[in-house]
Amino acid sequence: MKHTVDFKECLKDSPKFRASLEDAENDIEALEIRLDRLVKQCTTMIDAGKAFSNASSFFVLGVRDLANYFNDDSLVSTSLSRFAHAMSEMLKYFNILMDQANRSVCKNLNNFIRIDIKKVKETKKLFEKISDDMDAAFIRNSQAAKSKPQECEEAHNTLTAMRSCFAHTSLDYVFQVNVLNSKKRFDILDTMLSFMHAQSTFFHQGHDLFQDLETTYMKEIAGQVEELSSKAKVERKEMEERHTLVQQKDLSTSSLLQGEGSLLQTEGYLFKRNSNAFKNYVRRWFSIQDSQLVYRKRTKDTLTIMEDDLRLCTIRQPVEFDRRFCFEVLSPTRSHILQADSDEECQLWVNALNFSISHAYKETMHSQEKGESKRSSSSSSKDSTNAGPPPAEPKQNKARVRMEQLLVIPGNSHCCDCGAPEPRWASINLGITLCIECSGIHRGFGVHMSKVRSITLDTWEPEHLKVMLELGNNVINRCYEADVDETIAVRAQPDSNRSVRENWIRAKYVQKAFIKPLPGVNKSNMARKWSVRKKTRRSPARSLIKSSYTESSLKDSLGSKGGDSLSHSDPDLTSGLMEGGDIGARGAVLSVSNPKYRDSSEVESDSTTSGDIVFGDENPPPFVAGLNKSLDLESSDESSHDVDDDSTGPSGAGSSTDGDRFTTSWEDMSRLDPNLLLYKASGARNLPVMLEALSNKADPNWVNLEEDGKTPIMRAVQTGSLAACEFLLLNNAKLDRKDKHGRTPLHHATILGHTGQVCQFLKRRADQNAKDNQGKTPLMIAVENANADIVTLLRLAKLNDEMKESDGYLGNPGDETFQDVFRDFTNMASNNPEKLKRKQ
């Protein structure tokens, strides 16, 4: 209040007035400077606040992001989001506070400076001007000459006016100053008060927010944090203890490794001997999963399957080996050397693997008992994929595909001997499927009678599968159960006991008690000539023989042969040949060995004129039928050599021209005996007829003196049929027999350039050093013919023999290469025969 200027003094314009006025002016000046500074400081504060707010909101974002990271841990993630939420609320309040500061402090004070102080200053200027004017008026008045009364008068008037004006102006100015002085007090206080209110609000809001959070949440979290940290402490202690445990474990023997858990889940590092040429060792993480042995690199995620079906593996520990702690995993096709870090670990692995193998077997039994329906329901999808299974496909799938293939063959869905459903075993030389009980009986009779394989568990040579696909339970039973006499043995049923089964199977296959003998020449037999229907190559595409085609060939053969009119031929025969499908089952009946057919023909047809017999002339079962050469699955070599067989053979009754495209040459009935039938059927690659001949005790090594002393297998070689050769080999045909030129089957295959059969015979250890009458070995012939692939196979087989002779060195590379190459050739010959043809 001291700066208030007195109005009385003002009128006096005393020095005191002037002094007090100056004081007041100085005071205002000082205030202005301070206010200016304060506004600037406030602006700076607001800017800093904004920066802080920005930085904080980034921080909040960071916290939110961290919460996302913990999204699988609800405690941490919800806590963090709530904290972030609280902080963002606080930031909102803070932004309001800054806004308030801007509005109240900066704007108000600025207004005070710009408007109020400015007004005072303007008035001051006016006041000073008037003061100067008044001073001038005084001077003029004083200088007015006495002699000039008018001038004096004028000066006096001016002075009076000026004085009055000054009085007003000075009063006005003092008023302004005084107003400002009083205004500054409440204006500034008011401004600051409102800012203080804003501050107070800010902290109150914060307080409320955190009071809520604290009471409802933060205390709870604090408790949980404490709990977590104590838990962590305990765990840490436990882990420290574990560490000492590990040390103990390493120091002591690995007794702790065993019995701690399931051996089925064993895993760990092993050294694996590479299968590459250098046989170096690499360390891999191995584990046993789902009866597979798999491994991976430490850094790479991809699993490699070493053995996809442990049931097919055996575990061996090589006694003499250059490295310690080794064991060997032997599968049917490969051998893996693995090395553990210690003897204990090695033992553990061996135990674990053996246990897994036996466990897998048990699993299979269970699934076979329970999961059959499941398996068959999924068969349709498998069918569609079995055309080209990818190489990585597990062996089990291969077995499934094989099972699908085998079980669709007519009759194969039930055991050939007792009729039990879902047979899982097979006799590959008979071409039948069996239940496990009957397969056991078969085994008991020895491999010369029956060669038993598991459809699901064994690995199969492609040739064996081919044989199976050509035969089947219906075909076999038409022959072996053609004339069942239950007084000899009671027919086995699915629930029959062992001795019933054994008697039945013995009577059926060993005594061959139920077969019908081949028809001889007798009066009742109207047939005069016979031949064997040639089998064309199997087609997967189920193409049926066109009826017109069959019909015409039938007319041909019957018409020309029988001499009588076609109308005399048996209507059953004709319709059977033309209708396909449903007569198929009776098709085999048509083969002459079944007198029933002849009887019925006699009954049904009013004419008893003679006909000719075509063995195996049934309509082919749909899955083997077909003349579609492009889909040929047999050896490719055939096409070039599938010459009509009998141009060289003895012609029956001068009718050699009748050996047409579909049958072998016609033979007189007097020449019908099992051996010639087998020979002819081998040339016709007709496995069902071959089987019929064998069941009639044909000698698989019979020598056909009329055809250069060839055996059936030499005849089969000419057709190029892997299946026919394999079927003969499975039924005790020998590879060391020579024809009259001294040639073995291997010679014949080499001469004909049948690579697939060369491979087939070498796998069966055919003698590659055998010389024909000209002193030539197969190799010499192959070299002469410049057949690179056959030369390679022959030399490789020779090398393999030499390597085997030289010593039993472990992992003999010649041996492995031999196996690899022969496996490749076998697969190629069976699946992609056209590849082997390329050479020519």
Place this chain on the structure above:
Amino acid sequence: MGTKDDEYDYLFKVVLIGDSGVGKSNLLSRFTRNEFNLESKSTIGVEFATRSIQVDGKTIKAQIWDTAGQERYRAITSAYYRGAVGALLVYDIAKHLTYENVERWLRELRDHADQNIVIMLVGNKSDLRHLRAVPTDEAKNFAERNNLSFIETSALDSTNVESAFHNILTEIYKIVSQKQIRDSPDDDNSPSSNVQTITVAPTVNMTQVESCHND
């Protein structure tokens, strides 16, 4: 089958490859039987021969596969290279085309052989000095660029035949006998300390499982 070869420490399969007529079969016969045939016929398919040599006091049996140069498109090309640890890639120093084709043979090796296979480039018929079409330095530089060993031989006058086989077999022996060292950089050999033991998940133990199944 001689019995003197029966004892050996290592058995290495080495293939001879290269164009037809560069002298592969004669290199083989010179090395294994010390024979040379000026009028030898072209090889059909593949021929084998073995010979044992001593390296570092070890007996190394070389099983050498002599392949037919003109039959590139056989059904089973890959069989020739399977298991091979060494390859002698032969060209004729007097026929530039056979040298040009070396690249194609290298490609075939990369396609079919083990990636670690040791390859030696062999310029044969070095006796034909006056007909030389491939300068030694050119071939040597090519070999260096492609990480191959290099040698010039003459099966006719026996020059360097012994050395060629000896060198490649020694090289293979060194690699095979030190294979652990070779493995380590790109294979994840774990430290030798016993940190990794077989971990066994704590579930049922073996006897329990078995008894379950016996029920």
